[in-house]
Amino acid sequence: MKALAWLCRSAALSCAVLALHTLPGTTGPAGAAEEVPFITTPDRVALAMLEIANVDASDTLIDLGSGDGRIVILAAKRFGARGLGVEIVPDLVRQSVLNAQRAGVESRVEFREQDLFKADLSQATVITMYLLPEVNLELRPSLLGLQAGTRIVSHDWDMGEWRPDRTVTIPVSEKAVGMDKFSRVHLWVVPAQIHGLWCGQGRARGAALRVTQDFQRFSARLGGVAEIEGFDGRIDAAVLHAGSQGEIQMQQRGDRLLMIRSEGRYAALDGVAFARTTAGGCERKP
Ligand SMILES: C[S@@+](CC[C@H](N)C(=O)[O-])C[C@H]1O[C@@H](n2cnc3c(N)ncnc32)[C@H](O)[C@@H]1O
Incomplete structure (x- = not known):
């Protein structure tokens, strides 16, 4: 059975017996x-x-x-x-x-x-x-x-x-x-796991970065920072690359996301750090 299974898969053949053997729940x-x-x-x-x-x-x-x-x-x-x-x-x-x-x-x-x-x-x-x-x-x-x-x-x-x-x-x-x-x-x-909500710290307090992750790809929507709505990009180990010209680089360090490069229209995010939160939202600036 083992050899048959291997042969079926390697030869890309349709093997009814293998299909039966690998029905969901049987492996x-x-x-x-x-x-x-x-x-x-x-x-x-x-x-x-x-x-x-x-x-x-x-x-x-x-x-x-x-x-x-x-x-x-x-x-x-x-x-x-x-x-x-x-x-x-x-x-x-x-x-x-x-x-x-x-x-x-x-x-x-x-x-x-x-x-x-x-x-x-x-x-x-x-x-x-x-x-x-x-x-x-x-x-x-x-x-x-x-x-x-x-x-x-x-x-x-x-x-x-x-x-x-x-x-x-x-x-x-x-x-x-x-x-x-x-x-x-x-x-x-292995990409950093960044899915979820991240709250701006320091001068970016009140900013909320909501990240949706799909393996090595991510989409980030930003609230609370004027004129920047968000960015999509790619995760390379712990570094996130985004922007059509690669203007943004962020790095995950534990429970923080640090902006290590932000150029052009993302310059307002220069040096900003976000902290992961499990809360439903980010506290606004008083
Ligand atoms: C296709 S061979 C690959 C051997 C070796 N890695 C190589 O590439 O030459 C797969 C190996 O996985 C072992 N194996 C199968 N199920 C395993 C399990 N549950 N835990 C540990 N080893 C397992 C088999 O005994 C076999 O030696």
Whole structure:
């Protein structure tokens, strides 16, 4: 069943049996172990995954469903990164430990027998995965909750409406599954979570910035600042870019949004800070 599922998806075929097996409500963390088979990422693709994320020695990488450990080991050996492999099959965990010793990187890597849905991802600066589309989607809320700027890389499968920031296609003539002889590598950079109401501080007291977020895009409506109604833009890690000429840059620092650049018709916002509020509105200036 596992191999059939993988083949159906990789070949983009319509498989009735797979459709039945993946009806809503039939998949979930408990079923994940049965649904994601062990299929290795080819070395060239593993390298592309690390390169697209710009992995270096300062990174802590977690591979979710780490198989024989190859991605974690490559990240340590080639880029000096620290790594953790989370894998549910005990034999693969043992194999990964041996492979790390053979590669001479055992001091920089760890392999844990664990369900990937229960793994603590908070220390990761990079997360890699070669799973299945519905498993990616199930992980999506946890991944979006990670620190802004965390890089997520997925081999072949995307994350639905959370569009990748970048995708590369790599020819793989020896691809073991499916009819496609290429792999896709997708990169996402976790955007700051800024949805909600932010109140102006200091001289901007009384200004209300209401932000609607759609993954890396946002739309901000501004009340209480003359002649500026709002702006739409893009979130790049913790920095917001907006304005048709890029006149606005804001940075999220904890519960504050700081205007770090505001030019042209947005000049009135220069240096303004907004604080997140759960209240229904922002207090007006006396
Ligand atoms: C397609 S393989 C990818 C292996 C490796 N990451 C690579 O790219 O070469 C998916 C791996 O996820 C593991 N896996 C499946 N479900 C899991 C779960 N719930 N928790 C941890 N690992 C899981 C499988 O045993 C398998 O080794």
